[in-house]
Amino acid sequence: MGGGIAGAGAALALHRAGLDVAVFEAHPDSAEDAGAFLTLASNGMRALAGMDASAAVGALGFALTSMRVLDDTGAELAHTPLGGPEFAYRCLRRGDLNRALQGEAARRGIPIRHGARLEGIEEGPRGVTAHFTDGTTATGDLLVGADGLNSTVRRLISPGVPPRYAGQRVFYGYAREVAVSAPPGTVTMVRGSAAAFGYALSPEGEAYWFARVAGPALDAADLAGGTPAGRRASLLPLLSKDATPAAEVVAATGDDLLVTNATEIPTATPWRSGRGLLVGDAAHAASPATGQGASMALEDAVVLAKSLRDAPDTATALDLYEALRRPRVEHNITVSGALSRGTRTPSGPGPRGAAGAPSPEDVLARQLRWDTDLLRPEA
Numbered sequence: 001m002g003g004g005i006a007g008a009g010a011a012l013a014l015h016r017a018g019l020d021v022a023v024f025e026a027h028p029d030s031a032e033d034a035g036a037f038l039t040l041a042s043n044g045m046r047a048l049a050g051m052d053a054s055a056a057v058g059a060l061g062f063a064l065t066s067m068r069v070l071d072d073t074g075a076e077l078a079h080t081p082l083g084g085p086e087f088a089y090r091c092l093r094r095g096d097l098n099r100a101l102q103g104e105a106a107r108r109g110i111p112i113r114h115g116a117r118l119e120g121i122e123e124g125p126r127g128v129t130a131h132f133t134d135g136t137t138a139t140g141d142l143l144v145g146a147d148g149l150n151s152t153v154r155r156l157i158s159p160g161v162p163p164r165y166a167g168q169r170v171f172y173g174y175a176r177e178v179a180v181s182a183p184p185g186t187v188t189m190v191r192g193s194a195a196a197f198g199y200a201l202s203p204e205g206e207a208y209w210f211a212r213v214a215g216p217a218l219d220a221a222d223l224a225g226g227t228p229a230g231r232r233a234s235l236l237p238l239l240s241k242d243a244t245p246a247a248e249v250v251a252a253t254g255d256d257l258l259v260t261n262a263t264e265i266p267t268a269t270p271w272r273s274g275r276g277l278l279v280g281d282a283a284h285a286a287s288p289a290t291g292q293g294a295s296m297a298l299e300d301a302v303v304l305a306k307s308l309r310d311a312p313d314t315a316t317a318l319d320l321y322e323a324l325r326r327p328r329v330e331h332n333i334t335v336s337g338a339l340s341r342g343t344r345t346p347s348g349p350g351p352r353g354a355a356g357a358p359s360p361e362d363v364l365a366r367q368l369r370w371d372t373d374l375l376r377p378e379a
């Protein structure tokens with residue numbers, strides 16, 4: 001349920017594992033959320049390779065090969081490489097990624113039904129039936145809830161677990177005519193005095209930028225009724241006191257300027273009930289500070305498909321999936337939430353194994369490689 005990054009990605013990976021899969025997407029076409037952009041980190045690019053979809057995505061957006069950090073005076077604090085030669089980071093529009101994944105699914109013959117909005121789930125002895133708002137239904141062995149932050153499947157599986165505000169408003173936009181410079185393939189992070197800001201220049205010279213600002217959550221009227229000019233006017237005073245490129249980039253932005261509340265799903269939210277399972281943002285949306293939402297959704301897809309492929313039955317597969325995924329995605333929720341709230345960040349990339357055990361990065365790389373068996377991690 002849901003044809004976003006998690007849903008379309010899961011369909012590709014499950015199909016690759018030989019399962020009979022169909023996608024049901026509420027939106028009438030694949031272009032939802034075309035305005036925002038995101039970064040696929042090396043782990044997300046590796047997951048795409050696991051589902052054999054690198055070629056479908058590799059030509060979108062542009063590669064990011066380094067990150068520099070500026071302070072509020074514009075002084076460079078650090079400039080470090082990003083990713084490795086095998087899986088470079090990629091900056092791309094969310095809508096383009098969605099369209100490419102759905103297009104690849106269609107190319108492989110996976111049915112995608114647009115305009116199918118799930119409203120109810122019914123469990124029977126031989127399957128689970130999805131009920132859609134147009135009165136139609138669909139029945140299968142497993143229902144994968146990939147319906148995003150405000151998931152209907154989560155409301156049915158885990159009633160009473162609403163998404164939680166993570167302390168920051170997030171602005172993002174595109175500026176075409178902007179005089180700032182940056183080395184090619186570099187994302188510049190600015191530790192501003194009143195906002196965290198980041199931008200990268202596309203090969204065409206367009207600045208893709210975001211700003212994260214602490215404060216109370218915007219209400220529904222602000223989110224729906226605000227104008228780009230109003231958003232610019234609220235942001236510019238926070239940026240213009242610093243000697244960084246941030247204010248100039250925002251001032252050069254026209255109507256391509258959006259705002260959202262940083263939102264997360266509380267850790268320990270149940271993901272499973274009977275034949276239903278949550279993946280992606282529906283299960284573990286994190287504030288955008290670590291920039292890992294899409295990459296984690298793609299990791300979910302590969303690990304779910306391999307779990308169902310490698311385990312002897314569905315119950316064992318879903319136990320395996322949750323055991324592998326929960327510590328990693330919940331660590332991301334915690335770290336990203338701490339960054340957004342400005343509180344202390346837990347150290348380390350995730351739960352560590354015993355001395356001499358493979359690094360968490362090596363363990364993840366093995367999990368995402370299609371030819372390794374999840375039940376025989378050392379084979």
Ligand SMILES: Cc1cc2nc3c(=O)[nH]c(=O)nc-3n(C[C@H](O)[C@H](O)[C@H](O)COP(=O)(O)OP(=O)(O)OC[C@H]3O[C@@H](n4cnc5c(N)ncnc54)[C@H](O)[C@@H]3O)c2cc1C
Pocket residue numbers: 001002003004005006007024025026027032036037038039040041094116117118119146147148149150151152170172260279280281282288290291292293294295296297
């Ligand atoms: C401002 C911002 C910046 C971000 N930056 C980054 C970044 O730099 N890097 C990164 O990796 N991630 C980033 N993310 C997060 C990333 O976009 C998401 O984590 C990712 O898209 C998760 O995908 P998903 O498929 O789980 O959810 P979604 O992309 O939200 O997809 C859910 C899909 O389900 C459909 N749906 C909803 N309800 C129903 C229903 N009832 N029935 C059927 N279909 C339904 C929706 O139409 C949608 O297509 C950012 C997010 C935001 C808001």
